[in-house]
Amino acid sequence: MSVPPLRRLRAAPRHLLVCEKGHARHARSRHAAHVRDHAYNCRVSFLIPECGILPEVLKNTIADVGEYYLLRNLSVHELVAHEFIDAFVKKGSCYALAYNTKIDQDNTAALLPNGKLILSVDKDTYEELGLQGRPSRYCGKKVMRYIITIDLTDSGFHPDSKKHNRVLWALKEKKPLEFDFLLSWYSTGAEGSTLMSYFSKNQIQALKPKITFSTLRDLQCPVLQSNELQGKPEESCSTEELFEWLGAVLSQVSFCYFGEPKLAHWLTLTVHGFADSPVSWRESEHGFHKGGENLYNFVIFRNLDYWLQMAVGTNDDCPP
Numbered sequence: 001m002s003v004p005p006l007r008r009l010r011a012a013p014r015h016l017l018v019c020e021k022g023h024a025r026h027a028r029s030r031h032a033a034h035v036r037d038h039a040y041n042c043r044v045s046f047l048i049p050e051c052g053i054l055p056e057v058l059k060n061t062i063a064d065v066g067e068y069y070l071l072r073n074l075s076v077h078e079l080v081a082h083e084f085i086d087a088f089v090k091k092g093s094c095y096a097l098a099y100n101t102k103i104d105q106d107n108t109a110a111l112l113p114n115g116k117l118i119l120s121v122d123k124d125t126y127e128e129l130g131l132q133g134r135p136s137r138y139c140g141k142k143v144m145r146y147i148i149t150i151d152l153t154d155s156g157f158h159p160d161s162k163k164h165n166r167v168l169w170a171l172k173e174k175k176p177l178e179f180d181f182l183l184s185w186y187s188t189g190a191e192g193s194t195l196m197s198y199f200s201k202n203q204i205q206a207l208k209p210k211i212t213f214s215t216l217r218d219l220q221c222p223v224l225q226s227n228e229l230q231g232k233p234e235e236s237c238s239t240e241e242l243f244e245w246l247g248a249v250l251s252q253v254s255f256c257y258f259g260e261p262k263l264a265h266w267l268t269l270t271v272h273g274f275a276d277s278p279v280s281w282r283e284s285e286h287g288f289h290k291g292g293e294n295l296y297n298f299v300i301f302r303n304l305d306y307w308l309q310m311a312v313g314t315n316d317d318c319p320p
Contacts, residue, residue, distance in 0.1 A: 002032075003256070006258035013086055014129075015293075015311065015312070015313055015314075016311065016312050016313075016319070017240065017243060017284070017309060017310070017311045017317060018309070018310045018311075018318065019099035019229055019239045019240075019307060019309050019310075020307075021226070021227075021229055021305065021306065021307050021308070022305070022306055022307050022308070023303075023305050023306070024080060024304040024305075025298075025304055025307055027158055029191070030308075031306060031308060033307060034100040034296065034310070034320070035271075036113075036296075037223075037282045037320065038271065038273060038280065038281050039095055039110075039113060039279070039280070040095070040097050040273055040274045040277040041114055041271050041272065041273055041274070042272055042273065042274050043271070043272040044248055044269070044270070044271050044272075045219055045268075045269075045270040045271075045272075046058070046267065046269055046270075046317045047246065047249065047250070047267060047268045047270070048267045049219065049221040049266070049267065050221075050222055051267075052215065052221055053075060054213065055111065055273075057206070058142055060149060062211055063211075064186075064212075065208075065209055065244065067184075067193075067206045067208055068182060068183065068184040068194055068201075068206075068208075068209070069181065069182070069184065069196070069204055069205065069206055069207065070099065070180065070181075070182060070183075070204070070207055071181045071183050071199055071202055071203070071204045071205075072180050072202065072203035072204070072205075073178055073179075073180065073202070073203060074081075074177055074178065074179060074180070074199075075172070075178050075203060076109055076117075076119070076171050076177040077168055077169070077172040077176070077177075079096065079109075079111055079117060079152075079310075080152060080164070080168055081166075081168075081173060082149065082158075082159045084198070085115075085152050086244070087198060088185050088187075088195070089111075089115045089117075089153060090153065090195075091187050091190070091290070092185055092187025092190060093113035093185070093186045093187070093286065094111060094115075094183075094184075095111065095113055095182075095183065095184045095185070096110065096182070096183050097109075097110045097111075097182045097274065097277060098108075098110065098179040098180070098181060099179065099180040099181060099182050099237070100180060101128045101175045101276060102177060102276055102288065103120060103275075103276040103277070103278060103286065103288045103292065104288040104289075106309065107120065107121045107122060107125050107177060108120050108121075108179070108276065108279060109154075109177065109179060109278070110278045110279060111155060111309070112279070112283065113186075113211075114153070115151060115152045115153035115241075116150070116151055116152070116283060117149070117150040117151075117152055118147065118149055118283065119131075119133070119147070119148040119149075119150070119177070120136070120145065120146075120147055120149070120278040120285075121133075121142050121145070121177075122144060122145055122146075123143065123145065123146065123149065125177075126146040126147070126148070127197065128174060129148070129170045129171070129174060129175045130170055130174065130176040131148050131166075131167065131170050132148075133146040133147055133148035133149070134146065134147055134183065136285065136287070136289075137285055137315075137317075138285070138287040138315040140291075147278070147285060149283065150167055154175060162292050177266045178288075185227060187242055187274075187307075189197075189232065190234045191235065193206070194211070203212075216249070219249070220274045220300050221238060222236075222237040222241065222242055223235065223236045223284050224236055224237055224242060224244060224266055224301075224307075225300065225301075225304065226266075226301040226305035226306075226307070227305070229307065239299075239307055241307060242299065242307075242309075243297065243309050243311070246268060248309055250270060260319075264301060265301060265302045266296065266299055266301045266302070267300055268297055268299050268300070269297065269298040269300065270295065270296075270297040270298075271295060271296050271297070272293075272294075272295045272296055273286075273290025273293075273294040274292075275288060275291065275293065275294075276288060276292055277288060277294070280294040280316055280317070280319070280320050281294075281310070282320065284316070284317035284320075285317060286312075286313025286315070286316055287313075287314070287316060288313040288315065289313050289314040290313065290314070291310060291313050292313065292314045293312065294308045294311070294312045294313070294316060295310075295311050296308065296309060296311070296319075297309040297311075308316055
């Protein structure tokens with residue numbers, strides 16, 4: 001039976017929460033891979049129950065987080081120039097994300113640290129570019145958006161190749177694309193400020209992440225058992241219950257969730273992805289729909305067991 005249009009509009013959007021548990025020192029732990037695979041992040045939050053003073057090691061780590069760069073009016077063809085590829089893509093991890101674009105309305109672009117350039121473009125732009133791509137998974141029966149992936153590290157993508165010349169011509173002459181970009185670059189023994197030198201003729205600005213601290217008084221924390229993802233009635237909370245509680249805490253919602261204060265033997269690390277990023281995890285397509293949410297949360301226990309919670313909204317692939 002089909003659902004009437006009005007009922008579909010009133011229905012709550014689908015949200016997907018994927019949970020797994022592991023141990024940080026286990027040989028098969030995937031915690032580091034999940035962090036690396038979620039490239040574009042705009043907010044990181046720690047919650048440390050029963051902690052009045054921030055540990056020095058954490059304070060030093062936060063203070064040394066480094067810079068990122070805002071680059072104005074950059075033509076996308078400059079990212080496929082071999083001077084840029086040789087200097088940054090092949091010699092470290094380079095991140096670039098179009099800034100102040102809407103994934104469901106505008107053309108946008110992102111460069112992943114694995115060297116993949118992702119273009120998410122409307123139908124007209126796709127036809128003008130003439131580059132091979134695929135329809136977006138989230139535009140319905142009438143395709144109005146396309147995803148183009150260009151591997152800048154492909155052995156066949158060298159300066160004299162037809163492939164490189166075709167891409168360069170399409171982005172430079174046939175249909176130039178220009179965005180403001182957020183940029184960062186990480187390479188052992190190299191300075192991120194090298195980007196400042198390379199783009200000295202462009203409008204580039206070095207920025208530092210905003211860091212804030214707050215103390216939550218009388219916060220009633222849930223009881224968690226590291227080996228019980230589903231929780232136990234009257235004994236411990238499930239991973240879903242914790243996720244809802246943590247969302248309320250980070251959103252500064254005031255409520256009384258638990259009957260009495262509990263001593264917590266865990267902490268959380270929550271990472272929010274950009275709502276308008278073309279991808280979420282790895283190269284999985286990301287769409288905005290009603291909120292653009294894509295985030296993950298680690299619950300880390302004293303014995304180094306952890307829970308990993310990965311959440312996305314309606315227009316997203318399942319997290320890995």
